[in-house]
Amino acid sequence: MxxxxxxxxxxPIEPEVVEKLTQYLTIDFGNEGSHTHEFGSTAKKAVQEARDNIVSLVDASRNEIIFTSGATESNNIAILGLKEFGIKNNKKHIITSTIEHKAVLEPIEELKKLGFEVDVLPVDKSGRVNPKDIQKKLKEETLLVSIMHVNNETGIIQPIEEICKVIENNDCFFHVDGAQGFGKEIDTLKNKRIDLISISGHKIYGPKGIGALITRLRNYNKPPLQPLFFGGGQESKLRPGTLPVHLIAGLGVAAKVAKRDxxxxxxxxxxxxxxxxxxxxxxxxxxxxxxxxxxxxxxxxxxxxxxxxxxxxxxxxxxxxxxxxxxxxxxxxxxxxxxxxxxxxxxxxxxxxxxxxxxxxxxxxxxxxxxxxxxxxx
CATH class of the missing domain: 3.90.1150.10 (Aspartate Aminotransferase, domain 1)
Structure with a gap:
């Protein structure tokens, strides 16, 4: 074989995750939004526990996480969700790199079509972005810097800590696609200068179809994201829809085990x-x-x-x-x-x-x- x-x-999926998935698929299958009975309360408790387990890996609080279908959706919300703020405040400049996942490059390309200025920085043969290149391109109109944590094709860790230092005196938002590094290289994503972190369940031995976007508070305010679709008040009205409790609980266990092991x-x-x-x-x-x-x-x-x-x-x-x-x-x-x-x-x-x-x-x-x-x- x-x-x-x-x-x-x-x-592959962690055995402990399978157990949790099965529990919330077959036994505790209630809707997290149902507040009138025990099934709903049990589901809500499971979701809150998962939030706490996940955010503990990035030193955030449970109100700083939005559940999504995966890192692709998280990336889209993080990037396209800033569109209105950028237009309103005349901050229409974006910095990214040539090695980003298509789930970052393509949403940025959509903003470029709307008149946003985009600098796509090259990398050298080491496979890393040079923080000095970001420093050269950074300006008052910069809305967003989006650089991945770990490249999905090469496994190369990007200089996120150095980038945080470069942008520390600029009010741009810093988005990190953390799909490949979350739960595997922990300390970097705890940096408070990172505003937005995208993660995916099936990259850390959890289920497919679930991910999250960390929306870190800055001066007690969340990043000014707008929803991409509508239809309910779930996830702070940013990502409407019935929460998939079994997948969320599974992701929570995956995060807990990642930290433990x-x-x-x-x-x-x-x-x-x-x-x-x-x-x-x-x-x-x-x-x-x-x-x-x-x-x-x-x-x-x-x-x-x-x-x-x-x-x-x-x-x-x-x-x-x-x-x-x-x-x-x-x-x-x-x-x-x-x-x-x-x-x-x-x-x-x-x-x-x-x-x-x-x-x-x-x-x-x-x-x-x-x-x-x-x-x-x-």
């Missing part, structure tokens, strides 16, 4: 990291990105002369991997992330992403995979 090494696309998970990931690094070395692979900034659960590399699609086809019975974001895989276009890091067409076409986690199956050792791959390629 193929070893699953595509955890950045979606992660952080060190244990990092230890397991380091073992797999070392094995895969040996594999890459023996395959004469070239890394895409600077290893000293890796989160530790993802590696992107290219093998000279080997096309990524051909590699995946040849090895699909051994390992399940990808060559980029699952959200854009249907287009079969070269990765915009790797293209922003290098002009080498061979590296771009050959880019492969291995991503794993503490639940990665070890029944087939990486050493055995290495041996089989060498037999195929050489």
């Amino acid at each position: 193929s070893i699953y090494l595509d955890c950045n696309a979606t992660s 952080l060190k244990k998970r990092q230890t397991k990931n380091k073992v797999i990291f070392d094995k895969i690094m040996d594999l890459i070395k023996n395959l004469k692979g070239e890394l895409n990105g600077d290893t000293k900034h890796l989160l530790g659960n993802c590696i992107n590399f290219s093998i000279p002369g080997v096309d990524a699609e051909a590699f995946m086809l040849m090895t699909k019975e051994l390992i399940s991997i990808s060559n980029g974001s699952a959200c854009t895989s249907s287009t079969y276009e070269p990765s915009h992330v790797i293209k922003s890091m290098t002009n080498n067409e061979d590296k771009i076409r050959g880019a492969l992403r291995f991503s794993w986690c503490h639940l990665t199956d070890n029944k087939i050792p990486v050493e055995e995979i290495e041996k089989k791959l060498q037999n195929i390629l050489y």
Whole structure:
């Protein structure tokens, strides 16, 4: 059976999360908005507990979180939700980077069509944004800076702390797409200069279809977001609709376990990291990105002369991997992330992403995979 090494696309689910999901699907299935009976009260308590577990990872309070369907929706609310404020206050300048997820780049592109000025900053071969570039572009009219926490294709941690220092005296809003880093690298997202954080359940061993947007208070005021759709008063009227209690409870457990088991998970990931690094070395692979900034659960590399699609086809019975974001895989276009890091067409076409986690199956050792791959390629 193929070893699953595509955890950045979606992660396996934590057993404790499955238990909680089942409980709120089959037993405690009440509507959180029903205040007249015990079922509703039980559901409301579960949602509040989940809020507390999630915000504890970013040092926020329960009134600073909005539940969504995932990081894509959270990103859209964070970006498009600031449109009216930007127009009203003549703050129509946005700074982002070339390596952001499409769920950030495309909403920003929509604002550009409406007359917003957008600076899309490049990265170098290390795969990181340079905070000095942000400093150069920052101005009084800057509405938003949107830079991801950890890149989904390379696993490279971005210099969020340094960016916070650069913008500390500017009143722009700082949005961080935290889908890949939330619950895995905890301290950074606690920085109070970060106004908006997008997270996704199925990236931290929770259920698909649930995520959240952290809307951190500034001087006791929430970011001036407007809803993208309407139909109820849920989630501070910012994201209407009946709350999926089972998914929220599952996400809450996923966050709680992420905090509890952080060190244990990092230890397991380091073992797999070392094995895969040996594999890459023996395959004469070239890394895409600077290893000293890796989160530790993802590696992107290219093998000279080997096309990524051909590699995946040849090895699909051994390992399940990808060559980029699952959200854009249907287009079969070269990765915009790797293209922003290098002009080498061979590296771009050959880019492969291995991503794993503490639940990665070890029944087939990486050493055995290495041996089989060498037999195929050489």
